[in-house]
Amino acid sequence: MMNELNKAELLTPEPAPELLVEERLSAGEHDADERIDRNKRRLFGVANQEAGAIQREIELAEQALAEQSLSPAQVIADFIRQSSAGGSIVAYSLFLAPPYSVSATDLNCIFAEINSDEAYTDIATRQGDKDSYYFSTDTLSENYADMCVLVIEKDICKTIAQAVRFECKTYPRPYKVSMLTHSPYDFDPQQIDAAMVAFNTHPDYADIRQVEASNNEPYLFSERYMSYGKAYGLCEWFEIEQHQNP
Numbered sequence: 146m147m148n149e150l151n152k153a154e155l156l157t158p159e160p161a162p163e164l165l166v167e168e169r170l171s172a173g174e175h176d177a178d179e180r181i182d183r184n185k186r187r188l189f190g191v192a193n194q195e196a197g198a199i200q201r202e203i204e205l206a207e208q209a210l211a212e213q214s215l216s217p218a219q220v221i222a223d224f225i226r227q228s229s230a231g232g233s234i235v236a237y238s239l240f241l242a243p244p245y246s247v248s249a250t251d252l253n254c255i256f257a258e259i260n261s262d263e264a265y266t267d268i269a270t271r272q273g274d275k276d277s278y279y280f281s282t283d284t285l286s287e288n289y290a291d292m293c294v295l296v297i298e299k300d301i302c303k304t305i306a307q308a309v310r311f312e313c314k315t316y317p318r319p320y321k322v323s324m325l326t327h328s329p330y331d332f333d334p335q336q337i338d339a340a341m342v343a344f345n346t347h348p349d350y351a352d353i354r355q356v357e358a359s360n361n362e363p364y365l366f367s368e369r370y371m372s373y374g375k376a377y378g379l380c381e382w383f384e385i386e387q388h389q390n391p
Contacts, residue, residue, distance in 0.1 A: 217251070218258045222265050229281035232329065234293045237277040273298050288315075293329050301336050302343045305365070306350050313370035319356060319380050322363040358384035 215223070221240065228235045237256075240247045247255070259265040267283045273294045280290045288311050295304035305325060312320040325332045332340075344350040352368045358380045366376035 217247075217255050218262070218265070221255055222259055222268055225268055225279045226281040226283065229284040232285070234271070234278045234280040234285070234290050234297070236297070237279070274300070289329065296329055296331075301332060302340045302347070302350060304330065305332075305337070305340050306344070306353050306367075309353055309365045310367045310369065313367045313376075317371055318383075319364035319366040319371070319376040321380075321383075322355075322365060356380055360384050 225235050237252070239245070240252050241249060259268050267281045269280055269282050269287065269290070271278045271280070271287075271290050271294050275298050278290070278294050278297070280293075292304060292308060295301075295307060308325075308330075309320045312318060322337065324330075325337055326334075341355065344353045344355075354366055354368055354373065354376070356364050356366060356373060356376045358364070358377075362380070362384050364376065364380040366373075
């Protein structure tokens with residue numbers, strides 16, 4: 146029996162060396178393919194994770210932009226605030242003209258929102274004879290805004306009279322005429338002289354009077370709020386006495 150088994154083993158041919166080499170190469174290629182597949186899967190996984198992270202970043206950026214986008218009311222309110230910070234009021238008609246070209250219907254809705262929203266409580270309006278004007282009370286006083294309205298609408302007599310009355314009532318002191326040549330008025334001497342003539346003849350300005358210090362510096366005052374004697378004493382102090390008695 147043993148002899149038969151030994152004979153069978155002896156008779157069984159061994160694989161040719163070429164076949165062994167091919168088998169080993171085939172096994173090696175299979176292992177290599179598996180490693181490549183694993184690497185591909187790993188790379189694809191990383192790529193998918195990076196793509197997902199990028200997409201999330203895009204979505205977050207879009208959300209941030211949406212939150213930062215301003216409503217028409219915010220845009221107009223910010224423009225008014227910036228103008229006020231620069232010393233200017235803004236006319237309603239400005240937004241109707243290019244480059245803004247907002248329709249009157251839309252503009253009325255926008256200002257209705259501004260007037261009703263607590264976020265815009267600093268936005269105030271003044272009605273002139275020719276237009277409505279807006280400003281921010283955070284940076285401009287109401288009196289200054291009133292003066293700007295009158296200057297814009299070129300009502301020189303009313304502008305000067307209101308400035309003089311405000312000065313005499315608020316501080317009280319007479320108003321130095323040379324101040325009218327500075328901002329926000331920027332009147333030239335001829336305009337001021339013409340207003341002086343109107344003050345002497347027009348009943349609406351009967352309270353506006355002129356007084357001069359001893360150095361001939363002219364001032365204006367309103368008899369509604371101070372007498373000639375008080376106005377003269379104050380302008381004399383401003384021009385002469387305060388320099389003699391520092």
